[in-house]
Amino acid sequence: MSSRLKENQGSDMEAHYHSMSDKTLMRLFILPTLVLLISINVFPLFWSLFLSFTKYTAKMTNIWGKNPEMIGIANYARVLTDPEMWVKFITTAKYVIMSVAGEMILGFGFALLLQTKFKGRGFITTLLILPMTMSPVIVGLRWRLFYEPNWGMFNFLLGLGRIDWISDPSRNLYSIVIADVWMWTPFVMLLSLAGLSAVPKYLYEAAEIDRASWWFKFTRITLPMVYPILMLALIFRTIEAFKIFDLPMGITGRGAMAPPLLSMHLYNVSFVTWNTSFGSSIGYIMLIMVLAITLIFVKYLNKAKQ
């Protein structure tokens, strides 16, 4: 090849790169991230969806037609018809309602209290925020020690005697709710504080002039103004509570005496007994439920915005 030809080729390539549009460049830069996301996020999503229609255990060697073996909607039918699965659905619903209600009431209550200016307000706010900055697993393990019936501080401080909060199935759901409320109330409080500080002062001043009562101001000004942000907190907390795993794992472990929560069951099915396909179907049903709940809340959120 002559040197002249080479020169020509080089200048052609240069011209090619120089002529690359911003959009092409942008796509080129995004490509690695996109490939990574597809391989570690999108592919598993569709793969697990496929597996949910099969009989498959990741523990055994893959033999197409045998492992995985197509079984249609049998896994979904089993999830929805098994009475023991319904116990898990109901327990999870109970847990979500109790913990989210507790967090919303306490979080908003604390925000209202902290709205008033007083000495040490910043310090108290910082202290209140601390639980949510911790790792949920650590929080779970700490609460486990706290609940220990023989020497734990929980029973001692409340003067309750040697009550078993960890392995007694009639109580341990509440012990997880208490820990969850302790940890995530600050989150609702922070969002509520942000919402409260955005309420225009002149609305209260106008109400003052009209000699409106505290209750009137609260129900007609405060609550409607912070409603969208409270809905946002409600959405976040409901989704999180629905798929709670780390706290119960830390407090009660994954044993048979642990509260029958869906996420714990999903873990046991998928990673303890390696029923990968059944675990996938539970996962998809949970996903559909979370999406449904979120859509309902988002609808209300949009209404509130309007």
Add this chain to the structure above:
Amino acid sequence: MKKIFFWSILVLLSLSVAAGVLFAGSGEKPPEEQFITIHWAQWAPADYLEKLSEGFTVETGIKVIVEQTPWETFVQKYNTEMIARSDAWDIIVGDSQDIGNMAVNGHYVELTDWIKKHKVDKTFTPASLTYFAEYPKGSGKYFAVPCEGDALAWAYRMDLFEDPDNKADFKAQFGYELGVPKSWDMLKDIAEFFHDPDNGFYGVAIYGDNGYDSLAMFAEQVIWSFGGELGDYSTYKVDGLLNSKGAIAGIEYYQELFQFTPPGFGDAFFVKCNDTYTAGIVPMTCNYLAFFPALANEATCPYARDTGYFACPPQKGTDGKVRQFAALGGQGASVITYSKKQDLAFKWLEWFIKPDTQMEWALLGGYTCHAETLASDEFLNATPYNPAFKKSMEIFKDWWACPEYDVLLRTFSETIADYVIGDKGTAEEALDKCTQQWESVFKEAGYY
């Protein structure tokens, strides 16, 4: 200004890369260190193994890293790695019940010829080879070398058992002498005798946790001792064995004994049992022998000097026959199929099975299955619990070792825990339910 900044960053980066490449190329390459990695659970025997392997490093120059994973996730972790065909480890000291899964799926290298060549089948106890190494049982195919031969046994407070007042009160209450239990019935009487919750003292510390295999391991030994079976390991028949009269009596016994544990024992595993014993609130505890060094150590247990040890007692079953069984713990060492250093792993195994190494292993605190070492006075006198270990090695029996063992474990733990811990239903109902579930698992797996 922006341009200058950009160019200076570019120049700096180029210079750093160039310098890195230059120095990396010019320096002398250090000699490549040879090492193998052994994966085991996080507990004292794994520390002993690492210490023991220092001798191997001195002999061969091959470093041995013992990677430890907490018990709660140990089996899951190595299962996940094996599914991914990982070469992160060269040897796994895996749970005995998992050997079927690992052998069937080809994760462990078959060691049959190696074991025969190195006479492991002649020098190690036959029972340890069956339970730690063989799959299917009775086939003569081996996939591991017995490494840690553990079993459930008991530690007790000699000072309380030998106290004259306690002895007199016990005799007055039960009509016979207080002492080391000669039967499971006597053990329950002793637990009842010492149980005094009003004064913060309880009868016994036993497993209640059902997350992995703790509850199942305690349950199986009482089932066997009372005349029941978990099933027929060769035909996979369960009905009439798991729900037999003997098995029901065993589970009823477990539930009755559990009433004498301290509050909150529904999640008790080895740590809680040892902690409760060292706290001085129980007269006896059942635990794996591998956890007894902590009870014999005065630095960790104030009752170390007053602690005695015994193997699981015998029991007259519902059919009038006397049986004595202990649940097997412990693990065998297996070479990983995906290891790129199998030659080094086999070198380590060859060194590990030597009689001298086995004696050193035993003296360090490891539980050898090497027959000659086990029978030696040096081993028996090395620790106060070694005689109990030797006895346990004669009476141990193991859980199912087929690939479906984990599903069996989970269903068994759930159904039995409901009765023993949750006080729901009867032992017969729990075992019938478990029998049904197990049969459907075996049917689905194609055993019948």
